[in-house]
Amino acid sequence: MTQESLDTGCYDVVVVGSGAAGLTAALSAKVTNPDLRILVVDKAPREWRGGNGYFTAGAYRTAHDGLPSLLPLVSNVPSELEDKIDLAPYTAEDFGNDLQRVTGGRSDKDLGAVLIEDSLDTVRWLKENGNVVWWLSFRRQAYEVQGRWKFWGGLALTVKDGGKGLIKNLSEAVTAKGIVTSFDTKVERLLLDKSGGIAGVETTKSGNADSTSQLHAPSVILCAGGFEASRELRKTFMGPGWELAHVRGTPYNTGDMLLAALDLDARKAGDYSHTGCHSVSWDADSSPDGGDRDKTNEFTKSGYPLGLMLNIRGQRFVDEGFDLRNYTYAMFGRAILEQPEGLAFQVWDADAVGWLREEEYRDDIVRKIRAESIEELAEKLAAEGLRDSQAFVETINDYNAAVRAHREEYPDAKLDPSIKDGLSTQSSRMALKLPKSNWALPVVKGPFTAVRVTSGITFSFGGLAVEPSTANVVRNDGSCIPGLFAAGEMVGGLFYANYPGGSGLTAGAVFGRRAGVGAAKRASGTI
Structure with missing residues (x-):
């Protein structure tokens, strides 16, 4: 025109x-x-x-009657996969x-x-x-558990190729x-x-x-x-x-x-208050003034439920597992911004890092800091803004002790990232002041991985x-x-x-x- x-x-x-x-x-x-x-x-x-x-x-979040009401919409579910999907109604x-x-x-x-x-x-x-073109969101909203795809968090539909x-x-x-x-x-x-x-x-x-x-x-x-x-x-x-x-x-x-x-x-x-926006955990190395048209959503760092987040003083500041990711990611950006210098570190051990989504955490999309011990990781993070390396190590050690105490008291508890599984840091013998309420995996096996994050504002x-x-x-x-x-x-x-x-x-x-x-x-x- x-x-x-x-x-x-x-x-x-x-x-x-x-x-x-x-x-x-x-x-x-x-x-x-x-x-x-x-x-x-x-x-x-x-x-x-x-x-x-x-x-x-x-x-797109929608009310639906379960898998039968969504199958006619989507184009990525072959017939042989249908009976391997657990997708409950979301009324x-x-x-x-x-x-x-x-x-x-x-x-x-x-x-x-x-x-x-x-x-x-x-x-x-x-x-x-x-x-x-609608797809079931296997990659972001389902975990494969014992050969079955278990959808979680009331969110099942996505668009082919995303935004x-x-x-x-x-x-x-x-x-x-x-x-x-x-x-x-x-x-x-x-x-x-x-x-x-x-x-x-x-x-x-x-x-x-x-x-x-x-x-x-x-x-x-x-x-x-x-x-x-x-x-x-x-x-x-x-x-x-x-x-x-x-x-x-x-x-x-x-x-x-x-x-x-x-x-x-x-x-x-x-x-319109200080809580008035959707803001996520976001790659601290990203541009502050606008997104990347090629990488789009890939700077999001939403793998915290299976790991820990610590601020530059070496302290945890949120319960990473108090709810499913779908109900926490839009508010944790604010929690990070409220920390000193608006920065934090996400941390996982060698076993937990395998759960991270490739689109957010592959090596060519985010800079990872790796070390063979927690002490070495703290030393490396000092060059990334960590102010108190000793507190960082003590926080993770205290967390691991609380995880061990919970496992000893509840030996039958099992990890299931598709539900709030109750794997926590709280037991009769030891309870953290700031709990991790679910998916409390130990951070004990090297190599350890950390990612530096800040707050990414999405919409007001x-x-x-x-x-x-x-x-x-x-x-x-x-x-x-x-x-x-x-x-x-x-x-x-x-x-x-x-x-x-x-x-x-x-x-x-x-x-x-x-x-x-x-x-x-x-x-x-x-x-």
């Missing part, structure tokens, strides 16, 4: 953002009314298309309980009900309308339906009509401040991500220290559309209030802003301090789909 056509553009729906939620919203609007003229705009250049969705593992009640449990009961129940109710149907819709595959599938579907995307196009402000409803957007082209265009449209869907890539807004909304986090995904999610909506008296919703939880059934943005007085919709990271109220893994992409799709329907109906004059 040329700049001239944008200068005089009249559209039915303008979608701001080319990530998974934005592409889903555009598809939804077009499916609702194929005659509509729909435009997707993104301030990022084409080579950065896809927002944060591109950097994900492509996992709407299970999903709701997990959502409320990990958010401390603060997740908006109406938003959550829509998310859960629509989750499986939206996955089916994405396959039919978005060309999304890269997801954005490729959705982008191709959008193009096939005649929806145009204009990159390097920044929305400077939202336009209103005389009645206070949306009338379009004002844009400029990247690098050309004189290229102002007014794109008229009765419906605008905001899918421009959160404010996680803005050091200034992270510090403003979440407090000092957050400006030091590494940006896990796109550097273009800087909160512009959030601020533009707030200027229209849109209501804030969600967690603070966003806009929306009416759950339509994703229409709500004002402070409770009324809706006519024609303004939101989806993806811009919807606030679902997540507080933590989230169930895979629910972010699902939420983006569910509310993107609903926003597309609402925007299409307004543009068609049916609402």
Whole structure:
């Protein structure tokens, strides 16, 4: 599309953002009314298309009735493998309980009900309308135990080729339906009509401040991500220290559309406190200001449940095994950031290191520090920022003593990483002040391996209030802003301090789909 056509553009729906939620919203609007003229705009250049969705593992959390309800969706399960899979139903009640449990009961129940109710149907819709290729997530969400694949943590579906595959599938579907995307196009402000409803957007082209265009449209869907890539807004909304986090995904999610909506008296919703983001254990050697388009999610370091994490003072600071990884990884980035210098070390012995996922821990993706003894490892880590080598050794020795005491008291306890197995550091003879509640493997066999990690921020939880059934943005007085919709990271109220893994992409799709329907109906004059 040329700049001239944008200068005089009249559209039915303008979608701001080319990530998974934005592409889903555009598809939804077009499916609702194929005659509509729909435009997707993104301030990022084409080579950065896809927002944060591109950097994900492509996992979608859905309620389902077990393996029989998922097999028709996926393409990576040969018939001879079907009877070797243990994949229990994950009911709407299970999903709701997990959502409320990990958010401390603060997740908006109406938003959550829509998310859960629509989750499986939206996955089916994405396959039919978005060309999304679904797989069972053997590599990330199952362990092979005694010849059977045991899925765990309520999360089973992923997209072939992860976030890269997801954005490729959705982008191709959008193009096939005649929806145009204009990159390097920044929305400077939202336009209103005389009645206070949306009338379009004002844009400029990247690098050309004189290229102002007014794109008229009765419906605008905001899918421009959160404010996680803005050091200034992270510090403003979440407090000092957050400006030091590494940006896990796109550097273009800087909160512009959030601020533009707030200027229209849109209501804030969600967690704007110091706990208000998804942040993971992240490779400390990574770039601080944006993700890597080739390596995407591979800088995540989520192998801590079968190992230990110690700060630069040589102390553990989290219970690495208090819950399944799906319910802890989005909050442990914050725990690392709160440590001195925002750094920590993950540690495993020779037996445990075999459980690490290759995509996150292979030698060409992360720098490993190895040693034949814990004392030697501490000496090497001193050059990596460890301040107290003696405390490091004592912490691991105390941990190993507690593990031995537990094994002596519970000799029948067995490791099973697919469940909370009760292998812990707590026994009647010895109990650590900070326990490791599950998967407490001893750290005794060399060579020992350590990886240096920091906090990688994925997306911010603070966003806009929306009416759950339509994703229409709500004002402070409770009324809706006519024609303004939101989806993806811009919807606030679902997540507080933590989230169930895979629910972010699902939420983006569910509310993107609903926003597309609402925007299409307004543009068609049916609402």
